[in-house]
Amino acid sequence: MELYIAGGVxxxxxxxxxVEGSNSSFLVDCGVLASDLEDPYPRLTQQQIDRIDKVFLTHSHADHTAALPWLYKRGFRGRLIASDETLRQLPFDLSKNISLERICSNGEGFDKDLAIVWGRSGHCPGGVWYRFSEGGKSILFSGDYTEDTQVYVCDRIRGISADVAVIDCAYGKDEVSYDAACNRLISKTKEALTSHGILLFPVPRYGRGLELLKLFSNHLSCVNYFGDEIFLDQVEAAKQETFWTRSVNINVSLQTYSGEERGIVFVSNPQLNAKAARATAQEVLSLGGRAIATGTVEAGSFSATLIAEGNMDVLRYPIHLHYAQYLQLIQKNRFTETIAYHSAEFPQKRDRRSL
Ligand SMILES: [Zn+2]
Ligand SMILES: [Zn+2]
Structure with a gap:
């Protein structure tokens, strides 16, 4: 087996x-670098693309999937393998989709000679980690991973051996604990509600929005909550325990936003680049409100403009690992070599590894 890093480190x-195996080659994820408009795509040669037999997806977020149409345009005709939930969330039609649950029911299975083990990654509905092995060699991909969740289920990576492990380290040396980040988010949100009345939280279509609503519903009282259609649908679906979500009792009433002056508004568009999300943001701001980002803000996005204008704060809700958690995860498993991905703080030393 050989690993080639085409992006993300x-x-x-x-x-x-x-990953080039003895019988077939495959990709894990195929995302874009949103901050580089001139060269956002994975660093793959045409020869590599021609050899790809299948693509495994860890989850649906754009930094892991948005280069798929580009890959198809470059001639990829293989299979796309992901959890049913991830396939459902993808915003484009892709042929030859295969359900991970079908080939690996109960978290284990084979695709030809490739042995696959997977588990839920706690990061969003449909999100998974993988361990692949073939010919006595093995490699683990954590995907975007967190064990600190109120809503999503994480099958903790424990006691697993691998020759190479590629592990989420998105927060790098910023090692604020989950509890400290939540406490800061709660206290700053309370302050902002008192001084601004209405707050806008842009969130991904699938992921931390539900976690935020759960956190606020536990710690803030007498707040009106609003959301767009996608958000309302997710909250409705989360009322019942699913394979991806715990049974969470989110005890608030939620309505569509129509210009109210007090409360918290969720829009399912983290960078506020979509027209409708931008219009909601402008309406909230025109009422003296304030916007709060809880994840990474991309350069060139409308969210970045709001920060530059002084209309948006950034208060993280953690859905990835930082460096200390990355090291803790390594200690709980048996990995020969580890690679920290998802952070600019850990530069790529070599783009190729032979396992
Ligand atoms: Zn993600
Ligand atoms: Zn990611």
Whole structure:
């Protein structure tokens, strides 16, 4: 087995890993680097693309999937393998999709000679980690991973051996604990509600929005909550325990936003680049409100403009690992070599590894 890093190490985005096995080659994720408009795609040669037999996806977020249409345009005709939930969330039609649950029910299975083990990664609905092995060699990909969740289920990576492990380290040396980040988010949100009345939280279509609503519903009282259609649908679906979500009791009423002056508004568009999300943001700001980002803000996005204008704060809700957690995860497993991905703080030393 050989691993080639096509993106995602030494940078935040473009997550893409090419694995060449003895019988077939595959990709894990195929994302874009949103901050590089001139060269956002994975660093794959045409020869590598021609050899790819299948693409495994860890989850649906754009930094892991948005280069798929580019890959198809470059001639990829193989299979796309992901959890049913991830396939459902993908915003484009892709042929030859294969359900991970179908080939690996109960978290284990084979694709030809490739042995696959997977588990839920706690990061978003449909998100998974993988361990692949073939010919006595093995490699683990954590995907975007967190064990600190209130809503999503994480099958903790424990006691697993691998020759190489590619592990989420998105927060790098910023080692604020999960509890400290949540406490800061709660206290700053309370302050902002008192001084601004209405707050806008842009969140991904699938992921931390539900976690935020759960956190606020536990710690803030007498707040009105609003959301767009996608957000309302997710909250409704989360009322019942699913394979991806715990049974969470989010005890708030949620309505569509129509210009109210007090409360918290969720829009399912983290960078506020979509027209409708931008219009909601402008309306909230025109009422004296304030916007709060809880994840990475991409250069060139409308969210970045709001920060530059002084209309948006950034208060992280953690959904990845930082360096200390990355090291803790390594200690709980048996990995010969480890690679920290998803952070600019850990530059790529070599783009090729022979296992
Ligand atoms: Zn993600
Ligand atoms: Zn990611």
């Amino acid at each position: 030494g940078e935040h985005g473009r997550n893409c890993f090419y």
